[in-house]
Amino acid sequence: MKNICFYFQLHQPLRLKRYRFFDIGQDHYYFDDFQVEDRIRNTVEQAYLPANRTISEMIRSSNGKFKCAFSISGVVLEQLEQYAPEVIDSFKELAATGCVEFLAQPYAHSLSSVFDESEFKMQVEMHTAKIENLFGKKPTAFANAELIYSDEIGEVIYKMGYKTVLIEEAKHVMGWKSSNFVYTHSYQPKLKLLVRNVKLSEDIFLRFSSPSWSDFPLTAEKFIGWIAASPAEEEIFNIWMGYETFGQTQRFETGIFDFLKAIPYHSMENQIGFVTPTEAAKKSEPAAALQIPYPISWWGHEKDLSPWSGNDLQNEALSKLYSIGERVRLCQDKPLLHDWLEIQSADHFRYMSHKDAFGSNYETAYDAFMNYMNVLADFMERVDTQYPTTIDNEELNELLKTINNQAEEIEALEEKLKRRRKATLND
Amino acid sequence: MFGWEFPPHILGGLGTASYGLTRGMAEQHDMELTFVIPKPHGDEDQSFLKIIGACNVPVVWKENDWNYVNQRIGHLMHPDEYFWLRNGIKYDFSRIYTNELGCIDFSGRYPDNLIEEIGNYEAVASVLAHQMEFDIIHSHDWLTYPAGVFAKQISGKPLVVHVHATDFDRSRGQVNPTVYAMEKRGMDAADHIITVSDLTRRTVIEKYHQDPRKVTTVHNAVEPLPNADSFTKTPRRDKVVTFLGRITMQKGPEYFVEAAHRVLQKTKGVRFVMAGSGDMMNAMIDLAAQRGIADRFHFTGFLKGRQVHEMLAESDVYIMPSVSEPFGISPLEAMQVGTPSIISKQSGCAEILTHAIKTDYWDIDAMADAIYAIVKYPAMYESLRNLGREEVNNIKWYDAGIKVRNIYNAVLGKL
Known part of the structure; x- marks a missing residue:
């Protein structure tokens, strides 16, 4: 039986305000609240809310046969909590139907998987905890920010206990292989990989309302027809995209919501089911192992990291940012730790791209870089005041280890003391 | 082409741009360029175009001996050419002060009597327009617009004016009415207007009330720096x-x-x-x-x-x-x-x-x-x-030259 696996990604960065160099050391607030609120409210009203309503109706009308998965970055969850709590409620309702799976990802939608492994692990744990706290279920499948993946990252994820990872159909990795099978990690056979079907996904988010497309207009019947007509051994169809596709990329007027609503009916007509990523990975036998030595992502023609680290500006910003990771993780200061997460969002680096600054609010890549570096300079100063750079990392680690160990030691000694006391009392 | 400056003796960007553009255009092999400037120094690079000094063009008929002419301006222009150009004198410009060759002394700079010098330049243009063979008149900046317009009236050949700057740029909006009048007259008479940027194009359309269809932007380029x-x-x-x-x-x-x-x-x-x-x-x-x-x-x-x-x-x-x-x-x-x-x-x-x-x-x-x-x-x-x-x-004068050529072809009806 053929199955469709829908997965939607939700992320909005906390946009930075215009931060001049003379603000460095003076002003420690980096975000443009007005713009952030405006954007999130817009997206919520145009996309998230109507789309959630549609999905919930699809689940109801199909008697729970329709299933899909979401990954919601921690950054956007915080924005929703602050500016649109009704969306959180609506996701909670969806979670209660049992037809929706929430996936894990690094909390800040960051590139930490590539640049800072300990940060990555920390963020994934943080995100998992947040999802469990909100929706009552611990994620078991993983979809990295921008679907960044390599063998190395896969191994880290696997060791953290995830059995399923979502990856992009990158031609240089897949070769002749079809995305419509389940694959495994190159040397961790228990880690299953699901591969996005780029063509079917793009048909919806890219081409749905494009009159110049030969298959315009796209109907649910036609769309499901393509899946039904595929070779019998192809069982899983991974249709993944940003959630803002529904209502924002493809406007309400294009009929995108009606298209969605009609999908369960036509699927059932053709005996096609729906699965969540975890189920999909369990259901099918893996076809092969995929070797992915260099990171791939779901953007651009190259499907690599070049939208975020393809030029000198981006590399400089990233290397400066992640050079202080270790130090920041030693800090206890809450606002500092919060800012640390927010300035890691991949979007800030995307805006510094010369060729592909998608969604940028800056006029040029240089503009984006200048602003970001000023913010980062101030942030680094703040870290420095807590842990001066005059003490080098190793020395600092030693000291902190001693302090931490002392706590443990004290605890152990106290425990001992207690036992002794008890023993003496009993005597 | 009428210009005011040509390297190496330049006072501003106009000379550099004139040189670059003509050099780029000269790479098209079916293009022959004559560049008129008020006062050449004789050390200009003439390998790709011909330079005529307005100060060596007679505007008042004076009888002179070949040897005398050779001695006076031989280093700048062949005496035969002087006599040939002399035949182009059709109007009486004896009101203008001329030297014994019948030529006008130009400073070639931006002197206080600039307006007078522009008028004199116009007189020279009339002689050239009568005597020379050409297909297009191209005037660089407002100083040479009157000359271009006069040459067009005489020869009936199309006029292209090249706007390197307008008085709105120079004066932050406080325009000099005399200059504005000259600029406007030149643009009105032109068959096509070339501007060096879209910014200037907008000024030309909005402040000089030109038809947008006859204004085209050709961005400047930069000469490669060999060293x-x-x-x-x-x-x-x-x-x-x-x-x-x-x-x-x-x-x-x-x-x-x-x-x-x-x-x-x-x-x-x-x-x-x-x-x-x-x-x-x-x-x-x-x-x-x-x-x-x-x-x-x-x-x-x-x-x-x-x-x-x-x-x-x-x-x-x-x-x-x-x-x-x-x-x-x-x-x-x-x-x-x-x-x-x-x-x-x-x-x-x-x-x-x-x-x-x-x-x-x-x-x-x-x-x-x-x-x-x-x-x-x-x-x-x-x-x-x-x-x-x-x-x-990668910003090349050759490409700018091609754009100018396309404009020429359009005004000549050769498209």
Whole structure:
């Protein structure tokens, strides 16, 4: 039986305000609240809310046969909590139907998987905890920010206990292989990989309302027809995209919501089911192992990291940012730790791209870089005041280890003391 | 073509642009160019075009001996040509003061009696229009529009005027009515108008009320610098930020001083250089002193030739905060020697440059921020340096020449 696996990604960065160099050391607030609120409210009203309503109706009308998965970055969850709590409620309702799976990802939608492994692990744990706290279920499948993946990252994820990872159909990795099978990690056979079907996904988010497309207009019947007509051994169809596709990329007027609503009916007509990523990975036998030595992502023609680290500006910003990771993780200061997460969002680096600054609010890549570096300079100063750079990392680690160990030691000694006391009392 | 300046004796950007454009156009092999300037010095590069000096064209018939003519102007023009041109005198210009050859003395500069000189240039144009063979008349900047218009009236050949600047740019809006009248008359009479940027194109359409269909933008380019690698940067402790150009109202020097003040409040280790001269120079020295930054703010006076490129190459940042700049070739020259540039959005060259920082001329905060970023963040400097140089090296006069050719073909009905 053929199955469709829908997965939607939700992320909005906390946009930075215009931060001049003379603000460095003076002003420690980096975000443009007005713009952030405006954007999130817009997206919520145009996309998230109507789309959630549609999905919930699809689940109801199909008697729970329709299933899909979401990954919601921690950054956007915080924005929703602050500016649109009704969306959180609506996701909670969806979670209660049992037809929706929430996936894990690094909390800040960051590139930490590539640049800072300990940060990555920390963020994934943080995100998992947040999802469990909100929706009552611990994620078991993983979809990295921008679907960044390599063998190395896969191994880290696997060791953290995830059995399923979502990856992009990158031609240089897949070769002749079809995305419509389940694959495994190159040397961790228990880690299953699901591969996005780029063509079917793009048909919806890219081409749905494009009159110049030969298959315009796209109907649910036609769309499901393509899946039904595929070779019998192809069982899983991974249709993944940003959630803002529904209502924002493809406007309400294009009929995108009606298209969605009609999908369960036509699927059932053709005996096609729906699965969540975890189920999909369990259901099918893996076809092969995929070797992915260099990171791939779901953007651009190259499907690599070049939208975020393809030029000198981006590399400089990233290397400066992640050079202080270790130090920041030693800090206890809450606002500092919060800012640390927010300035890691991949979007800030995307805006510094010369060729592909998608969604940028800056006029040029240089503009984006200048602003970001000023913010980062101030942030680094703040870290420095807590842990001066005059003490080098190793020395600092030693000291902190001693302090931490002392706590443990004290605890152990106290425990001992207690036992002794008890023993003496009993005597 | 009628022009006013031609290298090596130039006073501003007009000469550089005239040279570059004609050189680019000369690469088209079916193009023959004659360039008229008021006063050639004899050391102009004539390998790709013919230069006629208006000061050697007779406008009043005087009988002269061949040898005498040869002795007087032989180094600039063949005497036979003088006699041949003399046949083109059809009007009585004896009201104009001429020398014993019947020629007018031109200063070839921008003298106080500029309007008179423009009129005299017009007289020369009439002689040339009667005597010479040509298909198109091309007038560079308002000084030569009257000559172009007169030549068109005589010959009936199409006129293309090339707007390198308008009086709105030079005067921040306080236009001189005489100049405006001359510019407007030239544009009205032209069959096609070429502007050096879309910014200028808008001015021409809005302020001179021209039909948008007959105004086309052909962006300037920059001559490749053959010895670009010979300009090196001496390592020094302080970073150098340079303003280079005429210190006049149009170039916005006060915004540079204010931005420098901002930068120096936050950081030391940066020096600011204002190279050039102009009527606002003393005011700027005062301003720098008032802001208390005179110890880090330096004036070099007028630079020319190789000094210009040396100064640019020694700088870490080049800045052009022009209030209104029709094109502005100097950022391109700075980028050729690998110096990152900050330019105002009110500059025409901003339209074709990606790897330069663009700010509004009045936005001293943004300007200061950009200066700070370039001197503090090495990736910024390197990116702008390398990508900028690459970008500029791909802006070629040949391409501009092709665009001009297409315009010629259109006005000649050869499309």
